[in-house]
Amino acid sequence: MNAEPINVTGTPIRGKGEVLLSVENISLRFGGVKAISDVSFDIRKGEIRAIIGPNGAGKTSMLNCINGFYQPQEGQIVFKGERRAKMRPHRAAAGGIARTFQNVALFKGMSTLDNIMTGRTLKMKKGFFWQVLRHGPAMREEIEHRRVVEDIIDFLQIEHIRKLPVGKLPYGLQKRVELGRALAMEPELLLLDEPMAGMNLEEKEDMCRFILDVNNQFGTTIALIEHDMGVVMDLSDRVVVLEYGRKIADGTPDEVKADQRVIDAYLGVAH
Amino acid sequence: MLYREAGQYKSNYASDMAVFPLREDRIGLGVMLAIALVAIPFLGNDFFIASVMIPFLVFSLAAIGLNILTGYTGLISLGTAAFMGVGAYSCYKLTTFFPHVNIIVLILVSGLFSAGIGVLFGLPSLRIKGFYLAVATLAAQFFLQWAFVRVPWLFNYNASGAIEVPQRTLFGLPITGAAATAETRYFVCLGLVVVMTWFASNLVHGRLGRSWMAVRDMDIAAELMGIKLLNAKLGAFAVSSYFAGVAGAMMIFFWYGGGEAADVFSIRLSFNILFMVIIGGLGSLIGSFFGAAFLSVLPTALKFGLPALGVPLTGATAEHVTFMLVGALIILFLIVEPHGLARLWQIGKQKLRTWPFPY
Numbered sequence: 001m002n003a004e005p006i007n008v009t010g011t012p013i014r015g016k017g018e019v020l021l022s023v024e025n026i027s028l029r030f031g032g033v034k035a036i037s038d039v040s041f042d043i044r045k046g047e048i049r050a051i052i053g054p055n056g057a058g059k060t061s062m063l064n065c066i067n068g069f070y071q072p073q074e075g076q077i078v079f080k081g082e083r084r085a086k087m088r089p090h091r092a093a094a095g096g097i098a099r100t101f102q103n104v105a106l107f108k109g110m111s112t113l114d115n116i117m118t119g120r121t122l123k124m125k126k127g128f129f130w131q132v133l134r135h136g137p138a139m140r141e142e143i144e145h146r147r148v149v150e151d152i153i154d155f156l157q158i159e160h161i162r163k164l165p166v167g168k169l170p171y172g173l174q175k176r177v178e179l180g181r182a183l184a185m186e187p188e189l190l191l192l193d194e195p196m197a198g199m200n201l202e203e204k205e206d207m208c209r210f211i212l213d214v215n216n217q218f219g220t221t222i223a224l225i226e227h228d229m230g231v232v233m234d235l236s237d238r239v240v241v242l243e244y245g246r247k248i249a250d251g252t253p254d255e256v257k258a259d260q261r262v263i264d265a266y267l268g269v270a271h
Numbered sequence: 272m273l274y275r276e277a278g279q280y281k282s283n284y285a286s287d288m289a290v291f292p293l294r295e296d297r298i299g300l301g302v303m304l305a306i307a308l309v310a311i312p313f314l315g316n317d318f319f320i321a322s323v324m325i326p327f328l329v330f331s332l333a334a335i336g337l338n339i340l341t342g343y344t345g346l347i348s349l350g351t352a353a354f355m356g357v358g359a360y361s362c363y364k365l366t367t368f369f370p371h372v373n374i375i376v377l378i379l380v381s382g383l384f385s386a387g388i389g390v391l392f393g394l395p396s397l398r399i400k401g402f403y404l405a406v407a408t409l410a411a412q413f414f415l416q417w418a419f420v421r422v423p424w425l426f427n428y429n430a431s432g433a434i435e436v437p438q439r440t441l442f443g444l445p446i447t448g449a450a451a452t453a454e455t456r457y458f459v460c461l462g463l464v465v466v467m468t469w470f471a472s473n474l475v476h477g478r479l480g481r482s483w484m485a486v487r488d489m490d491i492a493a494e495l496m497g498i499k500l501l502n503a504k505l506g507a508f509a510v511s512s513y514f515a516g517v518a519g520a521m522m523i524f525f526w527y528g529g530g531e532a533a534d535v536f537s538i539r540l541s542f543n544i545l546f547m548v549i550i551g552g553l554g555s556l557i558g559s560f561f562g563a564a565f566l567s568v569l570p571t572a573l574k575f576g577l578p579a580l581g582v583p584l585t586g587a588t589a590e591h592v593t594f595m596l597v598g599a600l601i602i603l604f605l606i607v608e609p610h611g612l613a614r615l616w617q618i619g620k621q622k623l624r625t626w627p628f629p630y
Contacts, residue, residue: 090494107484
């Protein structure tokens with residue numbers, strides 16, 4: 001079956017909604033190495049968009065461009081109708097882009113709770129004076145955000161590790177905490193860089209469920225890099241395929257699966 | 272009563288987020304404060320209070336300051352003594368300009384000058400970290416110490432280059448200068464240290480503390496959470512230098528009572544405070560107190576305690592033996608627990624929690 005799932009409530013059909021972010025002719029070079037050349041694609045509101053490709057295709061570099069770690073030499077990124085030439089990571093965060101990393105980038109010395117609370121930093125406004133006193137408004141704000149964080153902890157089923165330092169947690173849980181930290185930012189666009197790398201089957205299934213739930217319940221738009229093709233084809237609404245920094249295919253999972261260039265990229269071509 | 276959280280239910284987030292969620296910890300804190308407030312002034316003699324307790328309090332505050340920078344934010348500084356010096360000299364200048372303002376107010380204000388200088392010398396931290404930053408802060412140490420000697424305006428053109436601490440009173444009691452008794456000076460120091468430790472604890476448990484630790488643990492991810500590295504790092508430098516500045520002012524006004532301050536705020540003091548933070552435990556406020564106790568109280572205790580126990584030591588020999596013993600103890604502690612005394616304390620509490628059935 002090729003049809004897109006239609007939402008009963010009448011909201012735009014998945015993958016056909018308004019464009020949230022569009023990448024226009026991005027090129028990124030590191031010295032003489034071309035990481036990305038002339039790639040364009042868009043991410044629509046409410047969809048799960050996968051970015052796939054063989055190792056070194058420029059997928060992570062692409063995410064780094066989107067949230068401002070790298071400045072592409074050419075091309076532009078339009079986010080929420082706003083065209084921007086230069087972007088700093090904290091400005092991207094303020095704009096509503098959250099992200100997880102390929103190799104977990106948690107704050108190792110802090111507890112699960114503190115890690116996720118850190119995701120609320122941008123939403124906390126009370127100034128230095130109240131912070132010094134930690135009473136009155138500062139404490140009320142802290143409690144208000146703690147409540148939100150507890151909802152996330154509940155959602156991800158990590159209540160039991162709330163107060164443990166994350167450095168000592170098993171890998172699967174660390175990935176989950178990292179997702180929680182990103183969710184705490186209440187992002188409009190969530191970038192997931194290999195959320196399932198190194199996980200066993202059960203952990204992968206859990207993570208898939210969380211990603212789908214985040215997408216359904218909070219309406220968060222998700223862009224995801226993943227190597228597990230089963231996961232990608234099941235989760236995503238549309239897939240963009242990169243190879244050697246170029247886009248070689250873009251479409252629904254079924255279209256991409258059938259694309260000869262994608263098959264060649266993954267399986268190799270006889271010469 | 273056993274040290275246990277069993278039976279202590281938290282029914283709201285405020286009590287769960289308290290700095291001391293356990294009743295036993297709160298009682299322990301109360302006992303410590305009672306000892307500091309009542310037992311020490313009544314049982315201790317002048318020598319003990321003036322040469323052991325006041326230095327301990329001053330060093331604790333300076334160590335908390337450096338711990339905020341190094342332990343919580345992950346920025347190494349070798350300029351602590353210089354920032355303390357800025358606090359001391361600006362407090363001295365302030366007493367000259369505003370002789371009628373209360374000395375406590377002046378000490379707290381002088382920390383602001385130190386904070387400003389700290390931010391200035393913290394600017395390189397935006398581009399460099401680790402050992403290179405340590406070297407950059409070393410520049411602050413050398414430059415400021417040079418300024419303390421070479422800018423006569425700082426010590427009111429005194430021919431000997433020394434600071435003369437004037438007499439100032441609080442509620443009619445002299446608290447600085449020659450007329451101030453050891454007890455009054457001790458009480459003022461204790462009050463300042465308790466209040467400022469409370470402030471530090473509030474800061475590190477709130478949003479700012481979390482952003483500092485985030486910068487320490489993974490600066491890239493911190494930036495992605497919307498934390499501006501510039502603000503977080505310079506903020507840490509400002510708060511850290513503020514604490515150091517107040518500690519420096521306290522050091523000259525309540526402990527030394529004047530003298531050639533430039534020699535006091537030397538690289539040696541910077542290293543000493545860095546060692547206190549490392550031995551006490553990076554990223555731990557209570558560790559700062561442990562470290563300060565270890566490196567300031569222990570040498571004095573050994574120097575005067577060993578002869579009292581009948582070990583015949585005098586003069587230079589006592590000094591050398593003290594150095595050797597303290598050095599050996601530092602190495603021993605770092606081998607036993609590289610994360611400092613605070614970690615030992617944590618482990619001890621954890622053991623106590625499950626005692627007597629650890630399995």
